Amino acid sequence: MDEFRAEVAAWLRENRPPEPDFLMPESFMEVGTDAQFNYLRDWQRRVFEAGYLGMTWPKEYGGGGQPQVMQDIVNIEMARQNVPFMPNTIGLNWAGPLILAIGTEAEKQKYIRGILSAEDIWCQGFSEPDNGSDLAAASTRAVRDGDEYVLNGSKIWTSLGTYAKYMILLARTNPDAASRYAGLSYFLAPMDVAGVEVQPIRKITGEYGFTQTFFRDARVPVDCLMGKEGEGWKIAMQTLTFERGASGGQAGGLSMVAVSAADVVELARSAMRDGRPAIEDPLIRDQLIGFLVEEQGDRLCGARARIPALCSERPGAIPMSGKLRGTEFRRRLCQFAISLQGANGARWVGDAHAYADGLWQRSYFNAFSATIGGGTSQVQANIVGERVLGLPKD
C-alpha cells in the first residue's frame, strides 16, 4: 500500500498540469469558459489513462477492477497535492454508478468508457425553473411517437450544459398518472439533437457555469429510456443517493477544489487584523479550532461509516447527512476566511492586493451553489429528519 501510495504521489507530481493562466473554476459547476473546460478534460483523460480513475469499476467497461482502498489512496493523494478536479462529475458520480447498477449490458458498453475518459461529458436535467428542490413537480414532457420520444420543456442549473453529450433527464411521460411520482420517466438523453438549446446563466460571482436547457420538440430514440416508463422517480432518487454521500459506486477523483480548514489556518498566518497576524488573535484561534474540530469530525464520520457495528442504530445518518454537513461547513468556512483579512476582506477577484487573489470571497459566493443545488440545505435537513430520524413530513 505504501508503495502504491508513493507511486501515485510520484505520478501526480510529475504529471500535474502546469498552472493555468486563467482563473480556475472551483468545481464542475463553475466551468464557464472553453479554456477552463479543455484544461480539465485533458487532465481527466490523463488520470484515466494512468489507471487512476474508475479503479473499482469493472475492467470490461474500462474500469480497473481493483478494491476501493486503491481508489481511496489515489483520492487522498490528489487532495493532498491539490491537483485539478475531474470535470465529468455527473458522469463519474451519478450517471456511471447508476448505469453500472441498473443499466443494460448495451448501456454499460456504450457509456462507461466515455464517462471515465471524459470523451462523453454528462449533465443533469432534474431541476426546472418553477420547481426548485421539488423534483417531483417536473413538468418537462416526453411523449412517445413511434421509435422516438418528443421532449418539450426546460431544465435549469445544468452544469456543463454547453459541453455535455448526454443528460440524465427526468421528464413526465404520463401527466394523468395516479400520483405525480408515477408519471415520471428517466432518460439518458443525447444533447446533440435538434430542438435542444442551451443558454448560459450568470452566477452571483459574475461568472458563468450553469445553463438553462430548452427542449422544443426535441426527438430522442426510445432506447434512451432508462428502466421503464413511470420508474423515473425511483431512479432519480437512486441517483441522488450517490450524490448524497452514500458510499460505493462513484468513480473517484476530486470533483472540486478542496477547501480545508488547514488552508484557512495558513491564511490566518499571513492575513493581518488590527496590525497583527490574524492567528495571534484569541478569538480567531478559537474559531479556527472550531472549524478544525468540525472538519475532523466529518472526516472521522467517513471512517466510522465503514464500520457497521458503529453505525447500526441509524445506518443512514452519516451518508444521508453528508451533503448538508459538507456544504454548510464550506459556506461558513469561506465566510470566516474573509473575516481574517481586516479591511482587505472587502476586495474581490481581480484586485491586485486581495489576499489569495480574492479566491476566498469567490469561494464563499460559489459555496451557495452547493447549499442550494441538488436540494437546498433546508430540504436536506427535511430529508435527514424524515428518513433518518423518522419525523413526520412537513
Added chain:
Amino acid sequence: MDEFRAEVAAWLRENRPPEPDFLMPESFMEVGTDAQFNYLRDWQRRVFEAGYLGMTWPKEYGGGGQPQVMQDIVNIEMARQNVPFMPNTIGLNWAGPLILAIGTEAEKQKYIRGILSAEDIWCQGFSEPDNGSDLAAASTRAVRDGDEYVLNGSKIWTSLGTYAKYMILLARTNPDAASRYAGLSYFLAPMDVAGVEVQPIRKITGEYGFTQTFFRDARVPVDCLMGKEGEGWKIAMQTLTFERGASGGQAGGLSMVAVSAADVVELARSAMRDGRPAIEDPLIRDQLIGFLVEEQGDRLCGARARIPALCSERPGAIPMSGKLRGTEFRRRLCQFAISLQGANGARWVGDAHAYADGLWQRSYFNAFSATIGGGTSQVQANIVGERVLGLPKD
C-alpha cells in the same frame, strides 16, 4: 422629574423589605411557598400604598391618574435598586389593563383596586394539558345553566393557582360554532367556588410554582362572562398583546427578578476560569460585549417604539417581538453565566461553594418557563413572521 426620581429612590431605599431567609422566586411563575407569597404580597401592598403602582390608571378605581413617565421613573429605579417584584403580575399586566380597556363600570369598580393592592390575586387559564401553545384548541367547557355557567375541564401552567382569587379563563361555550375560534368565551372566574381543584406541578428546578387547575361541575355566576359569548378568542388575543410587550396599559412595577448583562459582567469579575478572573479571557470579553450590545439594542428598541416616525413601516415589529427577544436573551445570558464559573459551573442551588448560591443555574432552568409559557418561542416567531412580516401561515 429629577426631584421625583430622588424621592422614589429614597423611598425604595428606606422601605425595601429585609432580605428573606428563604430562596427568592425569580418571577410570579416561581412562587411556590407561602413564605415567598406573603413576603411579595406585603411588598406589593406597600408599594401601592406609597402611590408607586398603577400610577397611570384612573384615580376613581385606585390608580394615580398620572403620566406614564412617572411610572417609568419608578420602574427604572426599582430595577436599579433590585427590589423584589410584584407578585400579582397577571392582574397588573393582563387582567387589569383588559378590564380598564373593555370592562364595564361595575367590573372596574369591583376588580381594579384589589389588583393593585394585591388583595385579589389573579391567575390565568388559557393553556390546557393537551394543547400547549395552541390556545384556540381549548376544550374546557362552560355550559350556561340559568344564572350560572357550569365549568368542566382542566387548565395547566396556572401560576399562583393556589393563591389566586380570580382567573382569566378561556372556555368553550359552543362546541358546534362555525370555527373553533367562534366557540370560545372569556370569563373573569372566581377560584373559590366548589368544583375547582388546584394541583401543584414540580418544575425542572425541583421547586414548585405552577399548578394544574381542574374544573368539575364548578358553577360561576353569568356576570363573570366578559364581553359576549363567542368573543373569547378576540379578547384573549387582546390580553396576550399586553403580555407581548405592546406599550400602554400595564400597571408598572417589576414582574420578575431583573437579570441583566451587567450582572453577568460583575460575575465575570469574580468568577475564575483557568485560574484567572473570567473577565480577563478575550473570548469571554467578546461574548460579554455581545450580550451588552444585544441588551442595549432591545432597550433602545423600547425607546424607539415611543417615536412613531421611527416605527412607521411596521409598528408591530418592536412590541410583537418583545417576548421572543427578551425571553431568548435571558435564556442565553443565564446559560453563558454558568460557563464563566469553570468547574464550579456544575454546582447547584444549595451547594455551599456555588457562585451566587447557584442562582445562575436556577435562572437558566427557570428561563425556559418564559421561552415556553405564553406561546413558545417557535410560536412567537410564527406570530411575528405572519402578523408583522405578512408571511404565509404554516
Added chain:
Amino acid sequence: MPQTLKNTMTFSDEQSMLLDTATGFFRDKSTSADVRNLIDSARGYDDAVWQEMVALGWSGLAIPEDFGGSGLGLAAAVAIAEPMGRHLAASPFLSTQLFVQGVLAGGSDEQKGQYLPAVAEGSVGTVALFEEDGNWDLLSAQAQLKVAGDRFTLTGVKTFVTDAEVATHYLVAATLAGEPALAIIAESELPAAALSRETVIDETRRSYRLAIDAVDVAGTSVIRGDQARKALAAIRDAALLLISAESAGGIAGVLEVIVEYLNTRSAFGRKIGSYQGLKHPTVDILIGLERARSHVYHAASLLDAGEDAEAALRMAKAEASSSYAFAGDRAIQFHGGFGFTYECDAQLYLRRALWSQYAFGDAAHHRKHLAALLLD
C-alpha cells in the same frame, strides 16, 4: 461601566420630514435597474441625481450655516444614509460627509472657509485613511508627512479611497514626526496615475488606491497634533454612524426582497414562506433590523446632543454589520436557485453587506474596543 449606557432617543420633526423625503427620493431614483446600470458605469453614480441631492441641500446638511451649509448636523445625515442603503443608491454622499467632518473637527477657520462652502455647493471630498495592511486603526498610518522648509512633502500608499476619481479634495492620514496628521490635497496637486481603481466586493462602490511619492503640501493644508486626532475621531464617528445607517437601510431593503419572494414562490405545494425553516430566520433578520436601527438612531441622538457617543457608535456598527451580513447571506440561500444568479438582487445586498462590514472595523473589532471601554 455598562450601567452608564443611556437610552436617549430623539428625532425632530425636521429629521422626520427629511427621512420621508429621502425615502421617496431614493425609491424613485434608485431602482434595481438603475443600480445595475450604474455598476457598469465608470463613475458609479448618476451625476444628475447627485446634483439633485446637492440642490436639496443634502451635501451641506452637516456644514454650519457660516460655511454655506444648513447646519442640521450629522444626525440629520442618518435620514439620508438609511434610505440610500435601503435602495442601494450610489453617490459620493458618504465620502463627502467624512471629508466634511474631518475638516470641521480638526481644521482651522481658514481651512473650513476654504473647503466647506464648495462642498455645500456640490464639490466632492473624500478621505484617504487605510493602507495595505488592512488595519482599521486610524492613528497608525505609515504614510509620511515630512517637513520641507515651511512646506511639507507627503509620501505613501492609501487604499479604499472612495469616490477618489470625482473628488476635488482629499483628506489624507499620515504620520508627521511620529504623530498623526492629515494633509488636505487638491485633485490638481495629484500627479497623473496617482489613482488606480480597486476591485471591491460591492460593485456599486468606486474605490481607489492612492500612491504618491513626495507630493508637495502647503503648510496651510496640514492638520496636526490634537487637531489631527480630533479630526480622525470625528471621521471615525461619522463613518460608523453613516455606514451603520446605510446598513440598517440595507437590512430593510433585503428583508423586503426576501419577504416578497417567500410570499410568491411555492415548493412542495406551499408558499415557501410558510416553512418555519425560512420563516424563523427571516424573523431573526427583522429583529436584527430593529436592533440595528435603534442603535443607529440612539447614536445619532447622542451626537446631536454633543454627548460622548463612542460606545454607542461602536455598538451600532457591530450590530448593523453582523445583522446585515447575516441577512445578505440568508437572502441568497432563501432564493434558492434564483438566489445564485447575478440577476437576483440578493447578491447586490450581500456584496454591500460585506463591504460595509469590512469598512471601518467589523463587529469583532468593535467588540474588542467596546470591551476596553465598558469592562476595564
Added chain:
Amino acid sequence: MPQTLKNTMTFSDEQSMLLDTATGFFRDKSTSADVRNLIDSARGYDDAVWQEMVALGWSGLAIPEDFGGSGLGLAAAVAIAEPMGRHLAASPFLSTQLFVQGVLAGGSDEQKGQYLPAVAEGSVGTVALFEEDGNWDLLSAQAQLKVAGDRFTLTGVKTFVTDAEVATHYLVAATLAGEPALAIIAESELPAAALSRETVIDETRRSYRLAIDAVDVAGTSVIRGDQARKALAAIRDAALLLISAESAGGIAGVLEVIVEYLNTRSAFGRKIGSYQGLKHPTVDILIGLERARSHVYHAASLLDAGEDAEAALRMAKAEASSSYAFAGDRAIQFHGGFGFTYECDAQLYLRRALWSQYAFGDAAHHRKHLAALLLD
C-alpha cells in the same frame, strides 16, 4: 499541525460484542424509573447492578491480566460508558477507571499490585483533583504534600470527588516541593467528617468535598515527579475519553426522547415534528451526535494503538460537551410545557450535559489547548 491529524478508526469484534452487551444491560437495568429512584438514594446507584457489572468483568476491563483484570484496555471502556450515558446509568465505573489509569500510568509495580486486583474484584476507587477555584489544570493543586521523615503529610481541600462515600481508595493530587504529586489515601486513613456531600447540577451524581489537614501518608503511597505527571496525564486522558463517550451516549438518549415526543405530540392540528422549527434543530442534534461519536471512537482507537491522543481527546470532549449541552437545552424547549416539569426526562439529560460539560474542561477550554497544540 492540522495536516497530521489522522483518521484511525478501529473497532474489534470483542469491542462490538461488549457494546451490544452493555447496551442491553443498561437498557434493562437503568430505566427512567430506576434513574429517578436512585436520585433519592444516598449512594446514588444500585449496588446489585454494580456487582453485576463487576461480575461481568467491567471494573477490571482496563486492568492488565497480571493485576487481575482482563487487559482489554481503556478503549473497551468506551463501550461501557457510552450506553451508561445513554441510559443515565449511575455507578462508580468512571471514578474507578480514573483511579485505575492513574495507578497504572504512575504507580510502581508494588502500588499496582496493592490496589488494582481489589478494584478488579469490585472495590471502588476515585480521584480527588479539583479545588475551589474551579481550575481544570491538573498540575496546579494547592493541596500540599509535605515531607515528615520517611513519611508525608497531606493538607488541602479537594472538590468534585465523585463516589467518595463508597470509595476504598483515593488518588489525591497535591504539590510536593513545588512539583505535582499524588497521594494514595485509603478510606480508613480519612478522619471523620473529611467528606461532605456537594449539591451538583446532575442529581444522578454523587460528588463530595474532601477537606483534610495534615493527614499522615506513607512514603510508599506517594507518586511523584515524572511518574505523577504521567499519572495525571493518564487520568485526564481517561476522563476526557469516558466523559465524552458518556456524553455521546447522552446525546443519543435525549435525541430518542425528543424524536418520540415530536412524533407523538400535536399542535395546531399537526404532529409537532412536522414543523421545521423543531425538525431542523433536531437534525442538528443528530449531526452533533454523529460527530461526537466519531471523535470518541477515533480517540479510543489512537489510545488502543498507543499513539498520542491528546488532540483527539480534546476534540472529542469539545464536540461532545457542546453538542450535549445544545441537545439538552433544546430537549426542554421542544417538550413545551411538559419539558418544564420535573417529570419530563429532558431535565435529567440537561443536568447531566451540564455536569459533563464542566467536568475536566468545557469546549472553550479545550479549544484553547488545541490552539496551542495545532496552531503554534
